[in-house]
Amino acid sequence: MKKKIFIITCLAVMISMVLGPLQTVMAETPKWPSPGLNNKVNVYPIPGAGTFTSINGVFDKIEGSNSAPINVNNDTVALELNADKDAQVGAMWSKKPIVDLTNNFTLDLQVYFGNKILNGADGLAFALTGTRPTNAGINGASLGVWGGADGSSAATIAAQGLQNSFVVVVDTHKSENDPDALYPNLLENHQYVGSGYPGKTEMYGIQNNKSKLKFGAALMPPSYVNQIKNNISNDKWHRLSISWQAYPEGGGALTYSFSNTSSTPAQTITQTVKWTETEMDNIFGQKVRQVYLGFTSASGPKVLIDSYMEPHLITIKSLADFNQIKGAVTLQRGTEPVVEDTLLKIGDKLTYRYVIDVANLEGSEWPVNQIILPKGKYFDYLKPDGKPAVAGDKLPVSITVNGQTVPAEATVQSDGNSAVMTDLGTLPKRADSKLEFSLPAVVKQHTLTSNLKVDNDPTGSVTGGATTAKTYTFVNTADQKDGKFIKYVLAGEPGAVTLKSVPSFVFKKFVKKGSEDPTNVDPTVADFIQGFPGQETFPTTISELDLSKWLNTLDSEAPSQGATGKILSVTDTRLNKPGWHLQMSLSPFTLEDGSYVLGDNGNANGGKAEMVIAENKDGEQKVTEIARVKDDGNTVTVKNMPPGGSDWSLGTEAMQTQAFMSIQKTPSVRTGLYRSTVTWTLSATPMP
16 A cells, blocks of 8 residues: 655655664764854764753743753754853753653663863753743752752741652752762762752751751652762763653652763662652642653852852663644444443444554654444444445545645454554654544344343554654543543344234125126125034145135225234244244124124124134145134234244235135024134234
8 A cells, every 4th residue: 555644844854763863963063052152063962862852842940940942953952951161050841741750761861961070060951840830940959940159947948849750860069968878088079960859848947047858758748869979070971860750550650860971980870769649649730640841050159269160961772752742532323422321333434533642752653554344333434425334444534634635544443343443654743633533334233132231342552653663542522531541332232022013804705607707796694594514624635725715805995993914924023032922812703783692682792703724835735724713802822933933924915815714504604794803812922
């Protein structure tokens, strides 16, 4: 299948790797400029190839901070948190809460601290917060995150710190507010990596009327501090890595690692901080799991003639783990969303509607490798001609991408329960994209006899990504609980046993005169006085049937009131086929005006007439007696269908259900039209 490109760019060659454009930048630029020093060029060394990516538009400086992006050509390659000036405070924060603490992530950073081994200050911080700050923090030893140096109480100091946050700090200068850092001997390096919660009272103490930071694994939640053995303000880049593992039951573990490999011996500091769900609520805010990512820094204010300052820079290897890919599916019947108590019946037309939002923060296009679209096993996909799709069929799909329609195909898989789209092209770098499309389906025939609650139909997924492809599962928007599955109730089809049609019977007398064709005529009073004796044993063949002894229905006329046709028919759509039985009764024949019941000496109980229902199939000689009933209101069984049996009928449109009637001699008969009512009774079980 020809590859489809969602967004057509004006480039002759599509760049799919971050490394390409950034290597070009390095080749053209030996060093990076400093925006804080009026874009003075050739100030900062460039970190190693493949350790940074373009981060255009992801971060923004906080008002009052001294931060700026470092741009080379059209790419933001680094963040200058502060330039090499005194009294600086840096604050660069993501514009959106791009960190999802319900998902794992790794953030690989390169950090730079200038080249002032003796009087560099003060350091930088990685930070996560549930509330994006609106102003820059405090410079100097506070590093833009901690509370101030002076305060009457720990609570007052904490109120000055970064609220609802966790930070990892790299502190490059010894200060009065961090005696708990346990600095080594005077001539040794006084720098450390620490972590904590700037907005928490527990982080602070008061010592000599000044605030001090409190570090310790015993704190709840714990904070840590580790000494850096060799000075890192050495004109080298250092690696700071942050990894988060979300626990399935809630909470998680954050591991940070700082590596100083530019000095001898090399040193790597690693700590892991674990949080429960309750602790995360306490740190970031109640149920806040989408948090902001930020970086802060500070240099010291000038004291007399001394300045303690250094620049602080950050680069990011990849933001792929922070790409926000959200897929949603809604199953609809018409315009109605299907929810967990929606009753779906055989033949219901359905539509799977999909929306995929891709917030691609990376400096490269985002490939859409595969979209899996599962359906319920009781559904069929529908092709454009309305017929059910089968394995191997290719379903046309129109995908709307940011308002542009792109044709695609979904191939029905071998199990028939999913369709897959592949090789769907790429989405633009550093941009938000929205994909929308739908697939029609229908509830297919099934054998369920009772309602079935379905609560585990899969939702589908999209797989994509430039560096490492990941799979993102769709959420069912109609599910108010967790959205992990599509839920509904499938209506059972218990079926029913039904008396589909009943015939009317109009009885005539058979007449055959000489060589004339036989005919049927109305019987006379004399005929009733003489009676129609019938045959003692009902014949088994046509040739044995003496029509002169019977009234017959061979030329039945239009159906009488209450009849539904010429056929006696029972249908049974119940899947378990338990059997059934059909009974009938015949009321006494009565003159049409009701003045006389066929009988002797005013007897109104009937019983003079007896009807035999018979079966004679077209073209056969065989005749079979089915049932025999008198016009006395007594019930007889017409058909007893045993378990396993199903439909049954007598007669056809060409030859209606046949019946023959005998009449006892009735001297008191009166002339006129006689009627009798047949009462049919169908029972859903067979007779014992």
